[in-house]
Amino acid sequence: MAYDKFTALKSTAVPLPIENVDTDQIIPARFLKATTREGFGDNLFRDWRYNGDDTPKADFVLNNSIYSGKILVGGKNFGSGSSREHAAWAIYDYGFRCVVSSFFADIFKNNSMNIGILPVQVSDAFLHKIFSAIEADPNAELEVSLPDQTITILATGESESFDINGYKKHNLVNGFDDIDYLQAMREEILAFAQKSRY
């Protein structure tokens, strides 16, 4: 059991309308030196968020108190680059439970689901609507329902459904992880591995 269950989430959102947000931006390599997974939220988007002298950059969204919430909305191709799960840890540790984008890099998507963050992939048009809604009102709320696989902009009632495979959905809803599943099929794996070439 690795994380909290995820069913529905209603929250304001933090907009980051930048394409190709790579994991080196989410958490720069020099902060990967920890041997536990806590505390990465402090360095989330470190170089976009702070100047060289550690003073906050006023124009970065995480430093703007009118935006807050448990949902991060990013531009297309979110999470590309390095496989570092630390990127997902940093997002989780900061307090986000859901990331919305019109496209996710594969490894980031896997990593997120493995620690209980829900990646919600929407169409470009819907992503646009979300950004517009937040721009119009920073307190605009989004509602994400995992059982129904829908995301709704509450102010306008507009909604879109998203994909997730049945297995991962089951895991997230119940707070199970893959290792629980694999432990349960240990004998089957052992038998298979004995016959394998390498």
Next chain:
Amino acid sequence: MSSKPTTLFDKVWDAHVVRDIQDGPDVFLIDRHFIHEVTSPVAFLGLKNRNVSVMFPERTFATADHNTPTINQHLPVQDPLSAKQLKALEENTFKHGISHWGLGNPKNGIVHVVGPENGITLPGMTIVCGDSHTSTHGAFGCIAFGIGTSEVEMVLASQCIMQPKPKKMRINVNGEMHKGVTAKDVVLYIISKLTAAGATGYFVEYAGSVFESMSMEGRMTVCNMSIEMGARGGMIAPDETTFSYIKGREKAPTGEAWDDALAYWKTLKTDEDASFDIEYNYDGVEIEPMITYGTNPGMGMGITELIPSAEDIDAGKASFAKSLQYMGFHEKEPMLGKKIDYVFIGSCTNGRIEDFRAFASIVKGRKKADNVTAWVVPGSHVVEAQIREEGIYDILIEAGFELRQPGCSACLAMNDDKIPAEKYAVSTSNRNFEGRQGPGARTLLASPLVAAAAAVTGQVTDPRTLIA
């Protein structure tokens, strides 16, 4: 059952599926698992918390590379956090009976360099590591890809991971290549065409005469960068070049086992009529030495071209201006002649012996430019020894370079090898993201030849003008 034509990818994948979960991923057996000091400590912590042991310690190999210094490796590591990660790796591998090539071990080096070098990587294997450039091993006809720390824990605990089967892409490059054009240029060219996200969701097979005539080093460079266009990984069918590379390496099979393995390896290719979800064809003649001008590896161009304008590009328009601003470049200007400050040759992309041979071929008889700081970092101790044996070391020293000790170094700049803010670095590594090589650093990705030309002229130079 009539045998349907299948791809190389299908053959390897299907042979490893332990269980196919309905409406879910496949449970997939991993043959070799590489670990290093940065992405493994939390995985071992997870095992401890679950009270689970490592299922097959003999299928996992550990090396220290990401965080290690490239000078004075015989001294205690200065950075206390790095030292702690290295110690954790040592203790965890000792406790679980995993072989560990730590700092100072003659086999130590970058994980994707030492695996193939020691014959651990063999055709048809499934290989994972908590590093996205694990795709390197695809050069041997392996399904190899990077994983996150939860998955590292998963593989330690169960020797399996859970993956939906990706879609299949084939990239064919045929035709003659010009002199001065290397494997790195081929892959930078492909990424510039497909964009940094163009292969997301796919596993790539590279085929065609250009790859067939490439050395294993070159093939590793190509497969290494598959991830930079978003692909899960890339692979090349094994052939005689592959087999002769493997033969005689420490962990390679011998005697009867070799014959048996060879017979199997020869079956590892895509059947003639097998189909892919998507295919691309390129002509090797079109490719010139490449260089990147922006902040993702898809932002590459032929070295004699002009930087495109936002109108010319399809993907990433929104970030284009931001990217050029970060780099301090403008639309429609040439890259040739731009002054540079640093040169880094190394990494798992271009840190093998062939890369240093190429570098030396241009450096020989010339001098390092005064305005350039150069970091020459071999991918492993074995490569380092070869550099000395082949006389490359003398050429480097003569030209005013120094040779560092192996490690990831400025590829990700976790150790002290950081490019200062706003400085330009021509780098043979794989990523030019903002701050990848140090906060504010500006990276130009290129081949070892282009790096050498920059190192001796102090500016971006077409290496073809320096080749005899």
